[in-house]
Amino acid sequence: MTARILLSGATAALRSAGIATARQDAELLTARVLGTTRLGLSLEPRLTIDAARGNALRALVERRARQEPLQYLLGEAEFAGLTLGVGPGVFVPRPETEALVERALAALADGSRGPSAGGPSAGSPVALDLCTGSGAVACALADRRADLVVWAVEREPAAAAWAHANVARLGLGxxxxxxxxxxxxxxxGQGLAGRCDVIAANPPYLAESTLATLPAEVGEWEPRAALDGGPDGTQVVARILDGAPDWLRPGGTLVVEIGEDQGAWIRARIAGDPRYETGIVHRDFRGCERTLEARRV
Ligand SMILES: C[S@@+](CC[C@H](N)C(=O)[O-])C[C@H]1O[C@@H](n2cnc3c(N)ncnc32)[C@H](O)[C@@H]1O
Structure with missing residues (x-):
């Protein structure tokens, strides 16, 4: 059977399952099974698919029709110019979070460096990535700043395994x-207290009431620990705000991704905490308040 025929069947199946990006997803899955790209597929529409690959494609399409994230099926996600491994058990990095990386890099470029940490960090600027998930933010920071040492923390073992794998895959170990x-x-005990130049975090920040309204693709497939920010969504963010000043050097910067309804709360929180100098909430590409940037005094 030709790829073109299977592709139109896959597109129709995904469309009738309500997948908004049916054609694009079908192309990506077909290209993956054939070991080519979407461009390769369009340049060679008469490519044929043998029975084994046809079955593999059908299985992937069925999974996608059940709303499983496309990135889980492809086993990869693009983030900040990197290709990261992802799959069940880990949050799929989102484009919004690339702004967190940019803010952290700008703060690193801007701030006159304080005393650097000891051990493997000696002489290098130091960043923390809390709630690292796939390791997306940590890897992007290290990729963009060749002199940077990054410590990444993740609570869930399944997600941490993806972070370890991505660090190895990208040669950032x-x-x-x-x-x-x-x-x-x-x-x-790592010698990092009071010595970090930047702390970045994309923590779970959704309120309980929001969790119930998520599209199936997110709510039923991505780990709850990646989404659940407690009753009003601020539980983990608040703990990060409380803890970060102990780890930042004077003048160091905290950047945190937040929910779009949390801007006023977080500005007030920073304003009331004498350990922070300034707190700015930046908007994302949709115009929503998304990224807190706060300097430690
Ligand atoms: C929204 S995801 C972000 C993942 C990744 N940083 C990204 O931007 O793609 C939040 C991550 O925080 C982890 N997490 C939740 N609570 C945590 C905690 N108390 N300590 C460390 N990690 C936590 C979750 O398991 C999840 O992987």
């Missing part, structure tokens, strides 16, 4: 260390 545990806890 010499500068990115993945630790398993709760926020700052696994960093104790």
């Amino acid at each position: 010499g500068r990115v260390t993945v630790m398993e545990g709760d926020l700052f806890a696994p960093l104790a």
Whole structure:
């Protein structure tokens, strides 16, 4: 059978399952099964598919029709110019979070560096990535700043395994260390207290009421621990705000992705905490308040 015929069948199946990006997803899945790209597929529409690959494609289309994230099926997600491995058990990195990386890099470029941490970090700027998931933010920071040492923390073992794998896949093992545990806890004893130049975090920040309204693709497939920010969504963010000043050097910067309804709350929180100098909430490409940037005094 030709790829063109299978592709139109796959597109129709995904469309009738309500997948908004049916054609694009069908192309990506077909290209993946054939070991080519979407461009390769369009340049060679008469490519044929043998029975085994046809069955593999049908299985992927069925999974996608059940709303499983496309990135889980492809086994990869693009983020900040990197290709990261992802799959069940880990949050799929989102384009919005690339702004967190940019803010962290700008703060690193801007801030006159304080005393650097000891151990493997000696002489290098240091970043923390809390709630690292796939390791997306940690890897992007290390990829963009060749002198940067990054410590990444993840509480869920399944997600931490993806972070470890991505650090290895991208050859960043010499500068990115993945630790398993709760926020700052696994960093104790590493000589990092009061010495970090930047702390970045994309924590779970959805309120309980929002969790119930998520599209199936997110709510039924991505890990709840990646989404659930407690009753009003601020539980983990608040703990990060409380803990970060102990780990930042004077003048160091905290950047945190937040829910679009949390801007006023977080500005007030920063304004009321004498350990922070300034707090700015930046908007994302949709115009929603999304990224807190706060400097430690
Ligand atoms: C929204 S995801 C972000 C993942 C990744 N940073 C990204 O932007 O793609 C939040 C991550 O935080 C992890 N997490 C939740 N609570 C945590 C905690 N107390 N300590 C460490 N990690 C936590 C979740 O397991 C999940 O992987």
